[in-house]
Amino acid sequence: MKQIIFSITALIALGTTTVMAKATVAKTDPLIDAAKKAGLAPIPADKATLMKLIDNPKNPVTDAKVALGKKLYFDPRLSKSGLISCNTCHNLATGGVDGVPAAIGHHWTANPHHLNSPTVYNAVFMSKQFWDGRSPDLEDQAQGPMQAAPEMAITKEMAVERISSMPAYVKEFKSVYGDDKVTFKKIADTIGAFERTLVTPAPFDKFLQGDATALTDAQKEGLKVFIDKGCASCHTGVGIGGGMQPFPVAKPYKYANIGDFKGDKNGMVKAPTLRNITETAPYFHNGAVWSLAEAIKIMGETQLGTELTDKEVASIKTFLTSLTGEKPKIVYPQLPAVTDKTPKPVAK
Amino acid sequence: MKQIIFSITALIALGTTTVMAKATVAKTDPLIDAAKKAGLAPIPADKATLMKLIDNPKNPVTDAKVALGKKLYFDPRLSKSGLISCNTCHNLATGGVDGVPAAIGHHWTANPHHLNSPTVYNAVFMSKQFWDGRSPDLEDQAQGPMQAAPEMAITKEMAVERISSMPAYVKEFKSVYGDDKVTFKKIADTIGAFERTLVTPAPFDKFLQGDATALTDAQKEGLKVFIDKGCASCHTGVGIGGGMQPFPVAKPYKYANIGDFKGDKNGMVKAPTLRNITETAPYFHNGAVWSLAEAIKIMGETQLGTELTDKEVASIKTFLTSLTGEKPKIVYPQLPAVTDKTPKPVAK
Numbered sequence: 001m002k003q004i005i006f007s008i009t010a011l012i013a014l015g016t017t018t019v020m021a022k023a024t025v026a027k028t029d030p031l032i033d034a035a036k037k038a039g040l041a042p043i044p045a046d047k048a049t050l051m052k053l054i055d056n057p058k059n060p061v062t063d064a065k066v067a068l069g070k071k072l073y074f075d076p077r078l079s080k081s082g083l084i085s086c087n088t089c090h091n092l093a094t095g096g097v098d099g100v101p102a103a104i105g106h107h108w109t110a111n112p113h114h115l116n117s118p119t120v121y122n123a124v125f126m127s128k129q130f131w132d133g134r135s136p137d138l139e140d141q142a143q144g145p146m147q148a149a150p151e152m153a154i155t156k157e158m159a160v161e162r163i164s165s166m167p168a169y170v171k172e173f174k175s176v177y178g179d180d181k182v183t184f185k186k187i188a189d190t191i192g193a194f195e196r197t198l199v200t201p202a203p204f205d206k207f208l209q210g211d212a213t214a215l216t217d218a219q220k221e222g223l224k225v226f227i228d229k230g231c232a233s234c235h236t237g238v239g240i241g242g243g244m245q246p247f248p249v250a251k252p253y254k255y256a257n258i259g260d261f262k263g264d265k266n267g268m269v270k271a272p273t274l275r276n277i278t279e280t281a282p283y284f285h286n287g288a289v290w291s292l293a294e295a296i297k298i299m300g301e302t303q304l305g306t307e308l309t310d311k312e313v314a315s316i317k318t319f320l321t322s323l324t325g326e327k328p329k330i331v332y333p334q335l336p337a338v339t340d341k342t343p344k345p346v347a348k
Numbered sequence: 349m350k351q352i353i354f355s356i357t358a359l360i361a362l363g364t365t366t367v368m369a370k371a372t373v374a375k376t377d378p379l380i381d382a383a384k385k386a387g388l389a390p391i392p393a394d395k396a397t398l399m400k401l402i403d404n405p406k407n408p409v410t411d412a413k414v415a416l417g418k419k420l421y422f423d424p425r426l427s428k429s430g431l432i433s434c435n436t437c438h439n440l441a442t443g444g445v446d447g448v449p450a451a452i453g454h455h456w457t458a459n460p461h462h463l464n465s466p467t468v469y470n471a472v473f474m475s476k477q478f479w480d481g482r483s484p485d486l487e488d489q490a491q492g493p494m495q496a497a498p499e500m501a502i503t504k505e506m507a508v509e510r511i512s513s514m515p516a517y518v519k520e521f522k523s524v525y526g527d528d529k530v531t532f533k534k535i536a537d538t539i540g541a542f543e544r545t546l547v548t549p550a551p552f553d554k555f556l557q558g559d560a561t562a563l564t565d566a567q568k569e570g571l572k573v574f575i576d577k578g579c580a581s582c583h584t585g586v587g588i589g590g591g592m593q594p595f596p597v598a599k600p601y602k603y604a605n606i607g608d609f610k611g612d613k614n615g616m617v618k619a620p621t622l623r624n625i626t627e628t629a630p631y632f633h634n635g636a637v638w639s640l641a642e643a644i645k646i647m648g649e650t651q652l653g654t655e656l657t658d659k660e661v662a663s664i665k666t667f668l669t670s671l672t673g674e675k676p677k678i679v680y681p682q683l684p685a686v687t688d689k690t691p692k693p694v695a696k
Contacts (some may be wrong), residue, residue, distance in 0.1 A: 025501070094685075100430050100431065307423070327682050344638065
């Protein structure tokens with residue numbers, strides 16, 4: 001493998017012939033076509049195509065909106081206590097998650113259903129939001145945790161009053177929306193627009209785009225197992241997951257007793273993205289499993305009705321490392337200062 | 349005022365004569381000398397001088413150490429719960445503070461003495477750390493909140509075990525310290541080195557450096573009152589505060605009944621920095637006062653034994669806006685992922 005990379009590097013040094021040489025290497029690997037056939041799709045490398053894919057015509061993604069959305073995303077004043085921001089549970093430093101089994105929010109309240117915070121990275125590629133898919137998009141989703149009593153616990157009114165009390169925010173809302181009336185919907189829409197940009201291209205995307213050298217031999221081996229065993233039937237598309245699926249299918253989920261989540265009214269549960277899965281432990285809707293190997297094994301049993309060997313599990317796990325992507329560079333924001341009019345934080 | 353600025357701008361366009369012209373303007377303002385005489389000092393504009401001022405010979409500030417320190421500063425895995433980082437209470441997005449009266453930490457526990465989180469910005473200029481000055485420097489200070497039960501609540505051992513379990517961290521410690529043994533002291537020292545860089549040059553610094561146009565007439569008016577009334581006797585030096593002072597002096601502090609803090613064994617309390625004071629409400633050691641105007645009025649009474657008029661209060665407040673500085677640009681870090689060996693978060 002190393003040798004192939006080195007030869008290609010050498011070829012690159014020769015100039016334009018490289019592209020052809022590289023393309024030739026790529027076309028010789030039938031695994032790329034097999035992966036595409038299985039429904040796996042790349043994050044577009046072309047910026048215009050990507051922008052089209054992540055955009056929401058009802059809430060267009062613009063630079064100014066994203067800049068404002070970033071501020072709101074990191075702003076703890078959007079919680080009742082003034083201490084919890086979107087980033088608390090969907091921490092952009094740690095794979096877009098909080099790294100605990102069940103979310104802990106306002107007044108140290110654990111999620112009443114023992115639900116694990118899903119990653120915000122690549123959430124734009126999910127067909128629905130929340131584990132039970134009850135929300136159609138990120139703009140709608142963002143309204144939930146702000147208001148949820150065990151999360152940020154703020155009322156729509158207090159959120160609007162807090163933001164409206166800071167002139168620098170009002171000015172920015174005006175420049176984004178054309179008028180300076182801050183509404184709760186605008187706050188959530190703006191956060192949603194920022195979240196749409198949180199996509200993380202990974203080696204696997206390069207592979208699907210034709211660069212057969214983007215994956216190691218071991219990762220390719222794992223990809224084969226991943227496809228052969230049927231993992232890609234749920235973990236598919238650009239999101240490598242994100243659709244609603246029955247769970248469990250073949251066998252009961254061994255940690256079903258933790259929490260009381262049963263999926264949507266049809267028992268469907270959102271298949272989480274596998275992008276950055278190496279960074280988002282613990283796993284499953286109830287965060288019951290810390291080991292990625294164990295999570296893969298359980299998925300084989302519950303969803304595919306198959307007992308994966310340790311070797312197969314290890315191989316799939318190796319493939320999954322190719323889904324760990326490059327995170328957007330985020331400059332930590334400077335937030336407007338509170339004023340005498342800003343409603344005070346309420347700790348209880 | 350505007351006219352003066354415009355003339356100088358016009359002069360700048362003429363070339364080198366400008367510097368002289370500007371210097372002339374500066375020298376004509378005796379307030380600069382008066383401010384210096386009162387003990388007020390600027391954050392050095394010259395990088396080498398600044399580095400010397402913020403450095404700790406026992407823990408030299410290096411780029412690599414600061415980069416690692418930034419990661420640790422933002423890392424919630426340094427708390428028992430995995431949810432609280434240094435940045436939770438000293439939020440670099442909101443003036444280096446949490447914006448609540450008394451710090452709230454592990455398991456939503458409020459600071460038992462009802463103490464307010466001081467800003468981390470410019471903390472390097474404080475002669476002592478903590479409200480009672482019990483810590484000599486930032487490296488020593490950083491050890492406290494990590495271990496304090498109502499703050500991050502982690503043991504030294506668990507902190508070391510968490511960090512040591514992530515190979516990317518161990519590698520970085522090795523490159524900074526020459527060996528890969530992570531210790532609690534090294535963790536705190538590294539955070540301290542990062543914190544030393546968190547300084548925020550403000551218009552007032554430019555003024556002290558000779559640019560008489562850096563302050564508005566109203567700010568200069570306020571500075572005069574600030575000096576005349578004696579505020580600069582405690583809020584002095586580069587930190588515009590940071591020394592240990594008796595509190596209260598002339599009259600009892602009207603909110604003394606909130607919390608039980610009495611200062612150090614001699615009743616001395618650290619005079620907080622006034623840098624970025626417009627961003628760090630609520631005020632005083634117990635965060636009892638939200639209005640900066642009220643805080644100024646109280647200081648006049650308790651410390652200076654003088655009843656400041658509303659006009660004087662407003663004027664001082666206007667001067668204080670010139671202390672709101674430019675924050676260092678912080679790229680939000682990407683933290684190493686936990687491994688199977690990482691001790692799990694403990695929520696209770």
